[in-house]
Structures are given as C-alpha cells and as structure tokens.
Amino acid sequence: MTHVLIGVPAREEDKALWEAVPGCEFLYDEAFDAESLAWADVIFGVVPAKKLALCRRLKWIQFPAAGVDYYCMRRGAALPAGVTLTNATGAFGQRIAEHALAAVLGLYNNFPQYRDMQRAGGFENLGMPLSLHGSTVLMIGAGDIGTAFARLTRPFGCRNIAVRRTKAPLGEPFDETYTLRELPALLPQADAVLCALPATRETQHVMGGEQFALMKRASVFVNVGRGSAVDTDALASALQAGRPGAAALDVTDPEPLPAGHPLRQCPNVFITPHIAGLGFGHRPEVTDYITSLFTQNLRLFLAGKPLKNEVDMALGYTKKASESAPVAGRRDV
Template sequence: MESCAPECEFIYKPKELVVDSDLEDVSVVIGNIRPTAAAAAPALQWIQLNTAGADEYVAARRAADHWQICCARGAYSIAVSEHMIGMLFDMIRHFGEYHRKQAEHIWEANTHIVSIEGSTVLVLGLGDIGSSFAHKIKGLGAATVIGVRRSCGPKPDCVDEVCTTDELDSVLGRADFVAMVLPGGEETRGIMDERRLRMMKKGSYLVNVGRGNAVDSAALKKVLSEGHLAGVGLDVTDPEPLPADDPLWDMENVFITPHVAGQFYLDETFERIVRIAGRNLRHWTSGEPLENVVGLY
C-alpha cells in the first residue's frame, strides 16, 4: 500500500481505537472508522471503505460534505454471488435435510426437486454482485434472467431483460427464483412487503444477501407459514443478529447464514480491496478522479 503513495505518511491503528484527535490532520482514511468520526475530521478529503455498502457514511456526509466516500465495489462479487448459488442449491436439492438425515443415519429420499435449468430468475439489484450472480445463474441454464435496477442503464450480456424498480410488480410473478442484492436506504426498506411477497409465484424461492430490512420480516413469516413460498435463503435479517427466539430459525423452508456471504473469508476479496485502495491512492496523489465514489443517494 505504501508503495502506491511513497510521498505520504502512513499511520496504522485499529479502527476501534481511533479517536477524533487522531484525525485532526489526516487527509485520507483507509478503513471503516466510525462515520461520525469521519464527518468530524476537519482535514479529511476522502475515505476508502472496505465494504461495498456505505449507508451510514452517506448519512454522516450529509451533515458535513467536505469529504468523499469510496466503497469497495468489485471486491465482493465472487464470494457473495457464489454464496447465493450455494443457497439456491441447498434449498432446491434439500441438502440441509440430507445433512440432518445423515446425522441420524437415515437412508431416505426427498423426492421433489426443481431445477435452475429453464427457469426464470429475477435479480433485484443489478450492481457488481447482482451482475456476477446473473452471469453465473445464466451459465447454469436459466432461460430468462430479469435484472431490476433503480434507473435505466445498459443491459449486461448475461441479462435478458432489464427494468426499473418502478416496474417490479409487472415482472415479480414470472420468477421461479428471486435474488435480492439491494443497497440500504429508505428507497429499499421494506420493498418486499406482504403484497409483493404474495405476488411471487407460488412455490418460488427467495434469496436475500443485500439488506435485511429490504424484506418485511413479519410479512415473510406469515407468507412462509401459509406455504406460498417453497424456500427462503437469508444471509441478512432484520434485526441482526437474529434473536434466538425468532420463528425464522425453526421454519423448515428457511436457510439462514449469519451475514457471512461477503466479509474477508475469501482471500481474493481482501486482495481486491487492497488493490482498489492502492489505485485510489495513486489517483489522489496524481490529481486524478477517484474510483467507486459513492453519491448522496
């Protein structure tokens, strides 16, 4: 990292130990310090986050906009999209049930399965991670991949149709699988409410790896208990951590992982974050525009 900006002085400190006085003369922060600390840093020009999401930092920047936010877009696509594929296969092939039966030494089949081949898949959130998932699911034989994004834009090659979130209701009922990779914010909070969950095709599957509050948790439990959805895979929940007494834990058609789709568990994720930060340091010292700048959405 230091080789990317040899003229700069680097200070290393665990983020939990950073106090406001540490930031008085700091121009750049690499890492996810407290958003309020970043907003209060008088000399801060930009912060490089190690996350793809930046919700709390966007809110903090609205109060003090002298600094820019750069996210780690592009770092998590491999890990998260593969996690999504794994969740789907776990549900449609009953792997969790077979693990339980193996532990009890029971040789017994679950006879009904479905296939990704020939299916319709709706990807809600067509950013870096969503596009990576769309590419993988198309490669597995999905007949139609529908991408949903906030605004119109170019259609990726791996996507057959693109629409905006305003058009979500018109395509939701077509999907055999709905994959959610949405960012945070008021625009996406509760976007999958009871009405939309019921609009999903009966017997379809839902995977959410974006933001837990994008799905109305109470409505989800109600719809699941009525058997409308065949399965739901959640790497994010509302709230987090999910309370031990939450009914979602015990629902047979729910697969929960504790917000681990991203993180640094895959070495390549960490390496990509370092490369993104290094490139931005070189851009900054050369007076060039930064990459992955987050707007005040």
C-alpha cells in the same frame, strides 16, 4: 505532504505498496485515536460515527466494504462537509454470487430438510427435486453481486431478468431489464429471486407481504444484500403460506434475529450470519483487490483526478464512472 491514516490490518507487502506512493506520510492506527484523526487528510478504514467530529483535515475516506449504509443511513454518522467517500464495490460480487447459487441449488434439492432429517435419525425421500435449468431468475439489484450471479446462472440456460433503478438495457448476462416499479409483474414469473440491494430509503422493505404473495409456490427467495430490503415478519408469514416455497438469508432485519423469531423455526429456510462476502482481512483475493483499489485511488487523489467507486451520498451507493465529478484540490504539497 498528504497525511494518510491506515485503519485496517496492514500486511508488510501492503505497507510497502502504499509507502512507494510519493508525497504521502503514513500512520497505522486501527484504534482511530483522536490525534490520528485530527492529523489525517485521507483515511482507509471505518471511522466510528462518534469520532467523525475529530476529523479536522479529512478530505477522503476509502471504505473497506461495499455497503456504506453506516454513513448514509445511520443517524449521527454523517460525514463532515466536503468529505468524499469511496467504497470497495467489485471486491465481493463473485464470492457472494457463489454463496447465492449454492443457496438456490441447496433449496431446490431440499438440503436443509435432509440435514434436519439426518439429525433426527430419519431416512425418507422428500420427492422430486427442482432444477435450475431453464428457470427464470430475477435479480433485484443488478450491480456487482447481481451481475456476478447472472453470469453463474447463464450455463444453466436461465432467463435472467435484472431489476434496477433505471430501465437502460444492461446486455449480457441479462436478457431483460426493468425498474422496481415493474416488480409486481415480474415476481409471478420468477422461479428464483435474488435480492442484492443496498440499504437506502428507496429500498426499505422492497419485498413485503404483497410482493411475496405474488411469487410462485415452488420459487425460492435469497437475500444477500441488506436485511432492510425485506419485511422480515412478512417473509415469515409468506413462507408459512407457501409463497415463496423456500428462502435463504445471509442478511436479516434485525441482525441477528431474536432467538424466538418464526424464521428460525421454518424448515424451508436457512440463515447464515452475514458471511457470504467476508470483508477485508479475511479472503486474500478480497484483501488484495481492496488494497489495490485504495492504492490506485490514492494516486488519483494526489493527481486531482476522479476517484474510483465514489459514493453518491444521496443514493447510498457508488456513482457510475461517467457521473463522478473531478476531485479538485486534493494535492497537498
């Protein structure tokens, strides 16, 4: 019998779905008590770093979010040897892409400045707004979020450029594909730049002072990936210098920003508190997706087959399906 610890809020319909999987015994414990962790072969949830050493039988964790830097980048949070980690990539892309598109359109139309003017009692035309139609849009990170964003910009007739780890062409909805090394040649072409990178050593401060200085004066920069991909102080200086022209940040480094940070005072910036892709237990469609993913993975686990969304711990994000090694020895009978 495989011991499955559920550490996320569970609806009655979720419990019925999971408990219909044969060969499993389930325990529901969002507090991750020591006895529960020592008992579990499988965990669905976010095990606190300080409790990982209590996991004596653990073979697989299903993480209920996409970003797994909690385990890949954080000191003292390394998973026990032999433990497989899967994430929820695919659950959040559409929602986050919609947030990013709203941010770009809002910045193009000076919405933050008009809101400030409204509160100050003003009534003034700030000039001709920009248009997304026919723009060049640069997606730094062409995974779930970047791809969903490119689909949304397609109807605007945008030239969609993907920047990713490898240069293999992606096809629709992208027109061109490049690597991070080619970023300096691409930034001067972009009218809008979406940063949707995971937090890894490779992506640390991908966007810094040198990169921002290459952007157009009227361009906009949106970060919905991880704050660590951006040199925050460099962005504040760049915005004051006019390159880029505006920014929208759903993630920052540090998070939240200190009360007196210059970015908080920039009129051409708006900051949201990491809410573009609310996680498990918030939006029903997201919860349904992740619940279904876990159920599929649980059946694969019991059958000794490769799991969906297996994370490459060295890279810090999900492997391609073709790169995922078979998961052997996962049936406990």
